[in-house]
Amino acid sequence: MKDLLPDLCDYYPQDIRFLPLTLLDYGCHTPFGGQIVTLRCFEDNSLVRDILSTAGDGKVLFIDGHGSCRRALLGDQLALLAVKNNWQGIIVNGAIRDVATLAQLPLGVKALAACPIKTDKRQMGEINVVLNIAETLIYPNDYLYADLNGVILASAALDLNVLKTEP
Template identity: 90%
Template structure:
């Protein structure tokens, strides 16, 4: 099912929060969903590596890079690490790089833009914090659902088997 979000929004209208942020799709895995792990960092992706080095167990990492597109918070090496550790996706309120390679990888990836410049490595940032992006609160351990239509958030996992199978 490629257009998952419209069906979720129709069936679970009272249970969802829409994230009104325009992000581009860079990975070849869409739709994707999972429990949210949050990270807030600014032009430093050292904690991204630390988190993606752990078992993802089908989760989605949401990185708030404060909307900065001057440094890439995710590239091909970190995406490969995410795949190896069973992450479903990475969403970046900021920039990514290695876009041609990312487009070939079985990982959901959304970001504001691409930038070829790597980040500084200062081990700075905060994980498992509530993020406020586009006036929408994103809580650790909530659930995120993403496809080409955008992103929605829920407090609990949704039963997707109740949705129609064709879109």
């Protein structure tokens, strides 16, 4: 089902939060979703590598780069690491790079923009903190669902089996 979010919003109107942020799709997989791991960092993706080096079964990394598009918080090498460790997707409130490669990887990726410049490496950031993006709270361990229609959040996993299956 390519248009997952409209059906989820119709079926679970009281259980979801819409993220009103214009993100572009860069990954090969859409729709995608999973339990959220949060990271807040600014122009430093050291902790992105640390997180994506762990098992990501059923998880989505949500990176709050403070909306900066001056440095790319995700590139091909980190995306390959995410695929290797079974992450479902990555959302970046900031920039990414290596977009042609990302478009070929079995991973959901959304970001504000592309930027060819790498980040600094200072091991700075905060993991599993509540993020406030576009006046929407994003909690660690909540669930995220994304497709070409956008991103929604829920405090518990939504049962996708209740949705229609016809195109």
